[in-house]
Amino acid sequence: MKNFDLKNQAFPGQNETAVNYSSKFRNNNKDTKNRPPWFQRDFNLSKRDGEKIREHLDNLTNDEIMGLYYEMREVKEKWDKGYYYPNIQILFGTPFEREKDRREQQIWSEKYGQENEIVEWYKEAKERSCVWWLENHIIARHALSASGCMSCGACTALCPAAEFFDYNPRIIMETVQEKNEDEIIQLLKLDTIWYCFQCGSCKPKCPRGNNPFGMISSLRQLSQIKGYHVYSVRGRQQYAARHLWGGNLWNRAFTLYFRDIAVETHRDFGPRHEISFNHKEEYFRRVGASPDMDGSLSSRKVHPKTLYEVRRLWEAGGALYLWKLIEDAAKKQADELDITIDEYHDKVKTEG
């Protein structure tokens, strides 16, 4: 089978003419300040801004918000033998995009989500007990062998999280296999389960072939399904995660967008990172990547049809339902704290 031309990243037969757009966006992360707050990504929105954003976004209809979003996103210009989409990096991670995701995902799950068997299962799980989950969720079932845990501690011995946090996978496995509803609920409300690194060091060490980190991943899912994650600081962060990874997946079909690693939140990445950040597209393009461009290599813009396919899959896979649950739990807590959802997003992203 023939690949299309890798060096010249434009698609074959792609002949629409590009709008002649100014290149200023290609190194535009300087002038974010001049944008309206719903296009700003920086932390700690002042209260006023938070309300301004809400006011503005709530007044937009679905059609308006999505119309504007896609109009902006599809704007493209010809650049270095390909097509470059300058607005993607303006839109990503903004309150505007988050709002659009909320509404769009709502529409998708209404449109395609009728009698979705996966979602039905998770809805049932929400009603059932935690013990039921442990006995039925596919990951949980495979994570704890019939013979159970013999509490030898081989998992904790190597666990990177156990070294740095007050965290002990063995004890979690113990709690789980006791199948005491109250204790499990207690566990789900604590920071504990969120300390796991998901590195899997525990799996090959278990003499009974159990899988502690799988079990913890399952518990985290459960915690979110039941809405217990908001009780703990680390659990709450899932709201930020849902928009970081979830947003990237939903809009760009990547869990990490190459402009995500903002300098101000990644000072630890050293001086070169700051230098490279300003003109990332230029440098990326130079080594042959296709930043925000049609193409097939690193950090490319994913084709809308591809995006449509995977969105359907995530809808069918119950991701939208999970995201909705996280969203609702967050909204509820935001109201209790009397802050807007955008302020809440920045709160959970920065606390801890």
Add this chain to the structure above:
Amino acid sequence: MANKENKKGDTTADLDYGWRFQGRPVLLHDDSSTIVDESSHLMQTALTQMSKEYFYVERCIQCGMCTETCPNTMLNMNGRFSPREFIQKLRLGLLDFSGEDLWFCTNCGGCTTVCPYEIPFIDVMIDLRNLVIEQGAGYLPPSMKSALASVANYQNPWMEDPDKRGDWIKKLNIPLLAKNNTNGVLLFAGCFPSYDERGKKIAQAAAQLLNKAGVEFDILAENEACCGDAVLRAGDYNTFEQVKKFNIESFKEREIKKIYTLSPHCFDVMKKHYFENNDDTFSVASFILLLHEIVTKHRLKINKTINKIVTFHDPCFLSKHNNIIEEPREILKCLPGIELREMEHSGAKSICCGGGGSGIWLDRKKGERLAEVRLEEALQTKADVLVTACPLCLSMLEDSARGDSRFERIEIMDICELVLKGV
């Protein structure tokens, strides 16, 4: 080794690229795993040599019965103290003397009664405390420090005047035994009943009872010193020897053979450490036994009926350490109108008030006091009166009850006071 450079010397260091989050520098987490290495081995050997009780600990099979019985585990202190873990740490030389670990134990003796290998946990604990006090190797609670100093200098923990020790008996004009008469009994009051206002009431009640029962008695007054129980259990052997010497001399001087102590602590320490090796010229007993005798043998006219529901809190040093469990109850039964209800934990299974093992000299936060657990249990029995037979228990319980609305409706009394009401 990584070359630790002076950042000024480095060009890039002029800009601060250190990772700040929300303006505050992020510190590296440190590795919390315990290191078993040379040092812990050395500490272990050191302990082996220093503590004569140490090798008992090696028998421990970590079954955890001690932790199950330890009253400290009933408190919500997120498991800061567990005898089993304590021994485990001790054995691996991982014990942290700089922490509070050593001072949680109240010497209630619950653990030693259940231990399948008869590990004398209390003695081990006392020995280790001795290390801290004599070698200065670790943390000694300040309140404890001052109390010990006071006992050494004033023979009582509150820096009271030693000469005022006998004052409590002055105002109630009770004839004491003639100075040359040695046939009666000697009432050893102890520090709390001698000085504390509330405590004096106990002593006075006891004196009146003896008087009414026609028992001739005498007190040592200024010739009495602190019995040294708390001092001993705090591990301060020297001070203990000092007060012990003082007391024994006054006993010899006064020549009264029968000694009764108001506080079970005095009784226990005298029985086990004063006259352990000697001729039986002196016999020490707890006042409760004397009271039991005069009440059951009807040498007291008990005519008033007290219509009250009472519950009895066993002092550890009667119940667990000396197996005096039935006597106080029999006394209560002799009081007309009294209904005795038992608490969830009673007799040999009783919970400590927190005052033992020199715990009385520590100030614990509310919610970390064993007395509160005890009071809760008392409340559940719906009793009007919580009776005890130990001045320390009394003070601990009252201190915790004071200013707590929950415990207002329950009255706390020493058994002597209750009996006196009946007379």
Add this chain to the structure above:
Amino acid sequence: MTEYNKLFSNSARESLWKRYIKDIPDDGYFLTLSCILGALYPGSECMVPKVYELFGLNWGTNPKPESGWTCCSGIAYHGDIMPIEGTLLTVARLWSLTQEMGFDAITMSCVTSFGIHCECKDLYEQEPGLKEKIDRLLKQSCGREFEIPKHILHISDVYYRYRNQLRDNFMKYQLIEKKTGRPLNVVDHVGCHYSKLFPEEHSLGGSEYCEVLSGMGAAWGGKEIDYPERRHCCGMGFRQCMISPNRGATMASVHKKMKSMDSFQPDLIITNCPGCQVFLDKEQWAIYEITGEKYFIPVVTYQELAGLLLGWDPYRTVGIQFHAVPVEPLLDKIGIPYDDSESWLGVADRQIY
């Protein structure tokens, strides 16, 4: 310090890792790339096709422009915002693409992705009826069909397969200090999800003495280093590193590894896991700033290392300018020429600053 080869018997290690061999086909690779690597070290991935072209391998990425490969959603799954079914479906779609292009081997440059693919395969084998369910859902939602691919390969497997040919036919340099002729001390850091999840089935060399990277290092002239924290997690930990306040633990893990490897005087670290690459490289800065300990051991992916040894341009092709810890010292050691004034040029070498 006692003599190194008295502490560590290489021959014994040989016999141990040889128990975990996986079958690596000669070509017919479906290529999927990584989110993290693509966002931080684009050079690594852009060199993969180039290397494939060297051997004229049969490989492909997108069967059609409009239906291409995507992220496997592995990070989302381990970041707990994707239910396992969602991940199963995403992976199933990638597998169906593979079959659509007529390949029976899917290769990915991301170790999380590799782990997820293996996880899915394992689930299908363990869970009766799951395949049918996912088949149905995939058909419903995007009309595709899929089979479980014959081979799940990490691109490092492919590089391992061709390591000797690369050295013999194409490489200009070796991992040998130019001045002294001493073989460089190579520390390999294999991604946890490559070696630990399914050591028997999918990892080349098992979880303890994983061969995939140290094999390359040895083949290209380096000397393997075995240090206490060798097999330990870099601390990336998904939610731990990507949600900034949690990153202290990540730094601490890297710090631990650095301290542990320091006494063995490593010259470079090879990684095959994007996450590890990022944090082993970047966090050395944070450690320097916080503790003043300046380890600054160059961290390179196996693709970058291959690229450098092949004599490809360090800045235009390999992209070492994206590293926090300068790689230039390593180039000096090996004797690879470079002109660091070229590090920050833009497209077609246009001057930006």
Add this chain to the structure above:
Amino acid sequence: MRVLIVGGGITGLRAALALSELDIETIIVEKSSEIGGKVIEYDKIFPDFRSGKKLVANLIESVGSMSNITVIKNSTVTDARKNNKIHIVSLSNNRVIEVDAIILACGFDVFDATRQPEYGYSVYPNVITSVELERFLDKEGPTKGNLIRSSDSKVAKRIAIIFCVGSRNAKLGNPYCSRICCSYSTKQAIEIRENDEEASVTCFYMDIRTYGRGFEEMYQYAQEIGVKYIRGRVSECSVLSNGDIQVRAENTLLGKPVQGIFDLVSLSVGMMPCADAGELAEIFGIERDNNGFFVSKDEDLFPHDTSKEGIFLAGSITGLKPIRDCLLDAASVGGRVAFYVKNLHKSG
């Protein structure tokens, strides 16, 4: 009346002795060049620390003194037929013998520690197995009883003993407990402490299973002379640049991860059915359980009898046993077999 005993270890020898005392001729077939089995390697055996060598020496001596015991070394059973009541067994060196009964006493093999690569056995010279440690502790052994580690030939002062290597591990297909490792490791720990006051011994165990008479007391004694016991399965050994071994485990009794640095690490390897057990089971047509141990007709009433008439089991092949129990087993199989053989000749 003639009985074939397969295996010249203590069980085989003791059984031969028992039979010859009852005037039954026995033939011992031993595959190696020496009889005496594994115990002849051991300087001291638990719980009473008597010399294993002497014990075996005595056994061999008394076997030698018996005229009706024949020992065939360097030879294995290749085939066996049965001709009404008479077993016709052919041996590797083309000998064919006819016997009335057969006792299988081929014992056990030691677990191959390299199958748990995380402990780095064979990769790190300072990680040894308990078998090697036994040789180290032997006063007449290669090191005259000193723990000299091979990386820098310095005397080891900090020793770690890791229990349950190759035992209680479902992943490796050895889910069973090898039963005697706890005891022999404790014995070794005691020897180390007694030989060298300054030496520190740390044992990493999962559960202490000292079940026999005097075993628990031995464990108690070990604790009293300062052997450290940490409850937790070691998950990794790795080497430091000075040759010391870093051990990682969790102290499950404190719920905290533990790191220890040791001069020498000894792996208390478990045991498995002997390598040729499968072969023999084939030849004689006897069932084995999932773990490869031979199954007798009635575990409780007739522990020695197999489903095949005239074929008996003794020693570790029916499950791992300490030396005492093996000898006991041997003595009792002697009685059982004698009874069978005598009956055979009475009736026919």
